[in-house]
Amino acid sequence: NYALSAQSLRGTDHKPNDVLLIPDGGNLASVIYRLKTSDERSYRRLLEHLRRVDPRIDLINFNVPSEDNVFMFFEDKAGNRLPAMNASSGTLRFLALTYILMGQPVGDLCPLLIIEEPENGIYVGFLKDLLDIAEAARQPSQLVFTSHSPYFIDLFDDRLDSVFFVKGGERHSTLSQPEPDEVRKRLESFPLGEQHFREMLA
Template identity: 35%
Template sequence: MTSSIFLTRVVLRNYRSIGSCDVRLGALTYLVGANGSGKSNFLDAMHLVRDALTGSLDIALNERGGLSEVRQRSSGHPKNFGIRLEFRLRDGQTGHYAFNVGALADRGYEVQNEECSVGGKGHGPHFEIERGRIKASSEAFFPAITSDRLALVSLSGLKAFRPVFDALTGMGFYNLNPKVMRDPQKPQDGRLLKPVGENIASVIGHLERTSPDSLALIQEYLQIVVPMIEGVERKQIGPLETLEFRQNMAGAKHPWRFTAQNMSDGTLRALGVLTALFQGNPDHAPTLIGIEEPETALHPAASRALRDALNRASQRTQIIVTSHSPDLMDDPDLDADTVRAVVSEGSETRIAPLDTSSKDAMKQHLFSAGELLRLNQLAPDPESLLAQQRQVSLFGEIEP
């Protein structure tokens, strides 16, 4: 079976609370740490890449409060931020995409360096750009570029770089909002669920037409989490649309029907998480799904079903989950290698695999990850943290 892993490694520099990190990712990765440790900032860096490519870098930065809110400050002085994503495309080709952004004197900003390589420089498509000027490229034709935008947007029209663009824009990131999901929605593109679930009715309608097996799987898991729910479907209300749930009621011959406005936050959030995980179909699934605290508003008893859904979804789509829930992590069979500990040291986020004692305790079934989390013993590996202090370059070919 083809691996679901898209991003193999994420290197960040001066992004929000993250001074420097070098994180390897698997098919399923749990980012576990206390509130405020910086888990969301790690996901947001990848989300910014997607937003900057689907819209513009200017909009992506402004939605986050501007460049000053995105780049890390040290002793009051903001720094330039940089992102490097190493990837594996679905055809098996590997490569990386990286850029860094700095401020200009007039409160503007510029992409100082941008680089993309597929198959290694000299072996496949590649480009290197410095402040809007081409330094190197495998392509004879190169569209016009400017230093205030990511060049990959323009280069997406070239066959050589289209797979990279499609893969990066095929990522989805979610912090689902039941209130938004509850309100009637305007019909929208339903191929990819939006970040807070604002187009979930359109996504369910799209699955009804194009992937009924995926919708059946969503409904199967939803019934485990909320046993009284028999199913869900898109419902048209004039020019708007909403969700309609079928719910078993004691003494009723047929299920009663309720719109999303009558459903609890837990039910809507569960549906949102499951829809994010199983949207699309196995051949056209998102390349990566990042979900903020999927256990929120769910009864602890639903954790087992949620873990199973995460494992199943990770067989076709790479999954990254943030959590500080012992209940979600309370599984003796949870693989220690899927967990990354996130801690805040001096207001700076550090991310690393678990230390040896935590891994050994889990592998020997002495403690589950949830039990270690309750005991505050789910710790990052000190050697990995030390190694990350030797900052790797964002650009060029770097050591594995």
């Protein structure tokens, strides 16, 4: 269950052969370092996706002063370095989400991936890129996004079979699926995100 923290994403904790990103993203530098040193092809694919957010990024490099710490840097083609701790939270969140969706080996390790509010800190124009990455990766895990953002919910206009609505109660929450045909009819007047805002999906 991922609830990424902007502060944690700037962490420097390192464990050899770190594979799974922890829920708050605190070992982001460590898992990207492992990816770069052990799977160059996957690292390059991840870097290509990251350039959608910031085309200036040419490389991701690292300084490993000890077994317990790793410092991540973004470099441009001129060799200028931007430490991860000074990078925008949007860039770090996009990197972390991309790693979760296509970079980290999961399978039996994570049969279910839940990502809370993927839109936080990310420019709305890049949300479709994240969804495209998720669909292209064909993860063996079941993937669940939770969101209140109409911009992110709008991306599911043509994926209505994947939309569920959670309604809180005094003792428990209920999970229901809006009737796809009814929702589809309303799409002519109201995008899916607006239907959620107007509480038409309950």
